[in-house]
Amino acid sequence: MAQEKAHVNVVIIGHVDSGKSTTTGHLVYKCGGVDQRKLEKFEKAAAQMGKSSFKFAWLLDKLRAERERGITIDISLLKFNTQKYSMTIIDAPGHRDFIKNMITGTSQADVALLVVSAAKGEYEAGVSRSGQTREHALLAYTLGVKQIIVCVNKMDLTEPPYSQKRFDEVVRGVKVFLKKIGYDTKAVPFVPISGWMGENMIAPTQKMPWYQGWKVRLREGAETGKTLLEVLDSIKPPVRTINKPLRLPLQDVYKIGGVGTVPVGKIETGVLKPGMTLMFSPAKLTAEVKSIEMHHQGLDTALPGHNVGFNIKNVSVKNLRRGDVAGNAQHDPPSDVRSFEAQVIILNHPGKIKSGYSPVLDCHTAHVTCRFAELKEKLDRRTGKKLADNPQLLQSGDAATVKLVPIKPMCVESFFTYPPLGRFAARDLKQTVAVGVIKSVEKEQGSKASQKTQPSK
């Protein structure tokens, strides 16, 4: 049997209308796991609705809707294969969803695919102050997605079509801001494509002969001359966190007749097996795993990235909830935290933030109000260098180190030890006011232990 391909999650980012759906629709269509019958059905329906000209974007919207309707967690519809990898697309329909998706739920992205339109006026709008290109790239970087590929799309709409001059101009502009954000632009591939015409996506382009020698001319920029598919195939394989202790944030907890309590969630690190004793935090409960299921099939071993349901003994569904974290009771079990220190970037806040400010944090599957207990340092947003101690105020655009205190028990980890449990979005006024990564945690257990050493009255 052929060896199973390594699995990679790709997040698609870019300004509105840059061609994200068209480009990814094309990849799924040509290299996807979607079966032929389903594709034919969609094509027929699209033609009947007079939307065949929007085929790829339309296809992706339909697939997304199908996925959202699904009751089991099944994202297989948004998959495609390169020679080496099986890729799942994490597609971000709206700006707000993007930030949330990046932080919670389905979102451990290994690679970001930034789609930039080269069409006249569109590139300029996308990278302007109000455009989303910079902010998406900054968020991807802040949240730990260090591999990025830039697609310069709509090359058929440049003047003249497929213009190298325009491509070079876009590449130079994008490089400047990717560098400022922190990306190593020498390692960032830039690929000219037309997602709509299918140019340079799967097969080498005839329309842009200059692209073959492009690397030599610009002296910088990796992996050029390759099609988008080849570039995706040549990414560095993601490091899987299989050797770390288990962390499984719960999405939901069900009570199933004849079976019992079934928590459901995605394994972020480590391995889950039947017979293991789990510790749940902050519930502070232990329980043995009886069986594990994924896509309605029993599993002997569940690995990072797997979305599983598992049956546990002797725990009532009332005692567990979304946001709790399961770990191995014998191997660095999870525990709730008394406080934690994080580096935050304030994105949108109309006024000034002082200590005491208490937004809701979305961290893995948990939503808990946390107090900015102490503003410790103001930082340079790009370099991370300290600018001042104990700032009085923070406002949009500022970066800072902050001590946060959850108002009810919560389990988080430092980004360094368990990345998916160490980043968050802070929400207030119905928008994302800040994003952050956790530098260190003060565990509840630790502080209890130290309390014991104090003299009691």
Ligand SMILES: Nc1nc2c(ncn2[C@@H]2O[C@H](COP(=O)(O)OP(=O)(O)OP(=O)(O)O)[C@@H](O)[C@H]2O)c(=O)[nH]1
């Ligand atoms: N000519 C041309 N048009 C394109 C190309 N790629 C996308 N388009 C068109 O640009 C428009 C926007 O494309 P979408 O794929 O929906 O863009 P998107 O980035 O997914 O848009 P949002 O989901 O709204 O952010 C559609 O009308 C597409 O047909 C391209 O390579 N060439």
